[in-house]
Amino acid sequence: MSEVKATNPADGKVANPKVMLNLGSLPPRQKPSAMMREQYPRTPSRVNPDQPQWPAYRGYHEYSFAHATMSVRLPTILEKGIADVHLTVNQEYDEDRVKDLVECIHRMEDLLDSLKANDKLRYITDDGAGDVALWNKEIARYFRGKDFMNSPWVFAEAYKYRRLRECFSLSKYWVEYDVFFRQKCDTFARSAEAVFELASRFAAPFSFAEGISDEDKLKTSKLMFRELTQICLWGNSTDLSLLIDMTEEDIKKLQSTGGEHLSATEKNILGNDLDKITDKVASMKGGRIDFVLDNAGFELYCDLVYADWLIQSGICKEIVFHGKKIPWFVSDVTKKDWDWILNSCVYGYLFPEATEEEMDWLRVMGRRWKSYEKEGKFKYQSHPFWCSGFTFWSLTAEAPDLFIELATSDLVIFKGDLNHRKLGYDCHYPYNTPFSQAIGPLASTPGAPPIVSLRTVKSDIVVGIPDGVGEKLDEEEKGWKISGKYAVVLLSEGRPGEKITFADTNNE
Numbered sequence: 152m153s154e155v156k157a158t159n160p161a162d163g164k165v166a167n168p169k170v171m172l173n174l175g176s177l178p179p180r181q182k183p184s185a186m187m188r189e190q191y192p193r194t195p196s197r198v199n200p201d202q203p204q205w206p207a208y209r210g211y212h213e214y215s216f217a218h219a220t221m222s223v224r225l226p227t228i229l230e231k232g233i234a235d236v237h238l239t240v241n242q243e244y245d246e247d248r249v250k251d252l253v254e255c256i257h258r259m260e261d262l263l264d265s266l267k268a269n270d271k272l273r274y275i276t277d278d279g280a281g282d283v284a285l286w287n288k289e290i291a292r293y294f295r296g297k298d299f300m301n302s303p304w305v306f307a308e309a310y311k312y313r314r315l316r317e318c319f320s321l322s323k324y325w326v327e328y329d330v331f332f333r334q335k336c337d338t339f340a341r342s343a344e345a346v347f348e349l350a351s352r353f354a355a356p357f358s359f360a361e362g363i364s365d366e367d368k369l370k371t372s373k374l375m376f377r378e379l380t381q382i383c384l385w386g387n388s389t390d391l392s393l394l395i396d397m398t399e400e401d402i403k404k405l406q407s408t409g410g411e412h413l414s415a416t417e418k419n420i421l422g423n424d425l426d427k428i429t430d431k432v433a434s435m436k437g438g439r440i441d442f443v444l445d446n447a448g449f450e451l452y453c454d455l456v457y458a459d460w461l462i463q464s465g466i467c468k469e470i471v472f473h474g475k476k477i478p479w480f481v482s483d484v485t486k487k488d489w490d491w492i493l494n495s496c497v498y499g500y501l502f503p504e505a506t507e508e509e510m511d512w513l514r515v516m517g518r519r520w521k522s523y524e525k526e527g528k529f530k531y532q533s534h535p536f537w538c539s540g541f542t543f544w545s546l547t548a549e550a551p552d553l554f555i556e557l558a559t560s561d562l563v564i565f566k567g568d569l570n571h572r573k574l575g576y577d578c579h580y581p582y583n584t585p586f587s588q589a590i591g592p593l594a595s596t597p598g599a600p601p602i603v604s605l606r607t608v609k610s611d612i613v614v615g616i617p618d619g620v621g622e623k624l625d626e627e628e629k630g631w632k633i634s635g636k637y638a639v640v641l642l643s644e645g646r647p648g649e650k651i652t653f654a655d656t657n658n659e
Contacts, residue, residue: 441472
């Protein structure tokens with residue numbers, strides 16, 4: 152192993168030296184061009200989790216963000232998690248609970264050592280959770296003998312978070328412990344400027360100006376939807392797994408919600424179906440939209456503002472939010488995060504410098520959101536499939552009940568980078584691959600709902616952009632795929648209304 156100095160892509164600052172894995176025993180380096188010599192895309196009969204239709208990104212691919220993640224970012228995230236548990240140990244007084252938590256720390260340290268040593272992937276220990284068989288089936292079928300670095304990145308990274316969960320699920324007192332909860336709360340608390348910018352605009356109940364025509368109402372709805380969609384899109388910039396060393400000023404820059412900022416950033420939406428999506432949503436009345444959530448904190452706050460307007464405008468009568476059952480990829484939303492933000496908006500003291508008027512705005516919105524939850528207008532769900540190692544190409548085969556649930560929606564909005572990676576199998580597509588082709592069964596299965604991906608680009612997979620755009624950025628702007636500067640807003644029309652039928656075989 153050797154030490155490297157990692158640079159934070161958000162501010163260019165050099166962080167503390169990190170351990171770099173010695174990759175001498177792995178296959179030789181490959182360039183993207185070398186990966187394409189084999190005939191791609193693979194035919195459906197040859198596709199599986201270890202061999203997607205285009206080459207998978209893997210940790211030993213030094214040209215990809217997978218390498219930086221597996222060799223530097225994930226060990227750093229685990230080290231920060233261990234430090235969080237140390238804080239909790241220091242605040243505990245009951246000896247049995249302390250000893251139990253120390254055992255959790257030892258398991259985390261073992262996981263960190265295993266990651267740094269690039270060990271082979273073992274089966275998930277039976278901790279009583281309902282997902283153990285699903286995980287171990289996938290490992291047995293496709294990843295026996297694989298290690299962290301030569302497994303597909305999206306699987307290896309998900310596997311690490313499930314192993315982290317195991318560190319606590321085997322305990323007596325700490326099964327539900329979230330090592331990332333403090334970070335998620337702290338990031339929202341440092342988002343005051345953007346929080347109150349939105350609260351000042353949306354605390355008052357929405358209504359159309361009196362006496363305006365239906366044509367003007369439609370125009371107003373479309374304009375508001377476009378702006379809120381962009382706020383919801385760029386709210387994804389606050390991703391703790393990528394920007395764990397940001398300053399408060401960095402957060403303010405990323406969370407700017409002013410109209411001038413949104414106008415300037417729309418040109419950075421490389422694949423942009425916003426016009427089509429706007430027309431589709433504007434035609435809805437009393438419908439249902441689902442959000443497959445990404446980050447907690449400020450991004451979830453933006454999602455709630457967005458959903459609130461969709462309810463008040465009459466476009467929707469029901470919004471279903473899909474979160475994670477376990478702590479996942481640092482900042483993904485769990486039920487604890489959901490409850491925390493609603494209660495913090497109503498009862499919290501997170502913003503000591505806020506005026507009483509600003510706090511009143513926030514409380515008004517929080518109370519309204521909690522009333523929506525009681526009335527069934529807001530619903531929170533957390534299917535275990537979202538925290539599996541499978542990509543969403545396998546959703547129809549591994550979680551047909553979830554597909555049937557999603558198929559009842561008028562539109563399903565997938566938020567963020569990880570969901571986009573899983574939608575598209577996280578593989579090396581040509582940039583101009585149509586989005587509906589990249590997401591496979593979620594577009595082609597009878598009954599598939601219309602699907603939107605709102606994603607700021609923070610990893611290698613990019614689809615749905617015009618010819619030549621990605622290639623030009625490759626030449627002129629190194630690192631554009633991990634900067635968070637660019638985004639895609641992509642639509643798959645699906646096959647809504649058709650009788651749902653499932654294929655007999657599972658290509659994964």
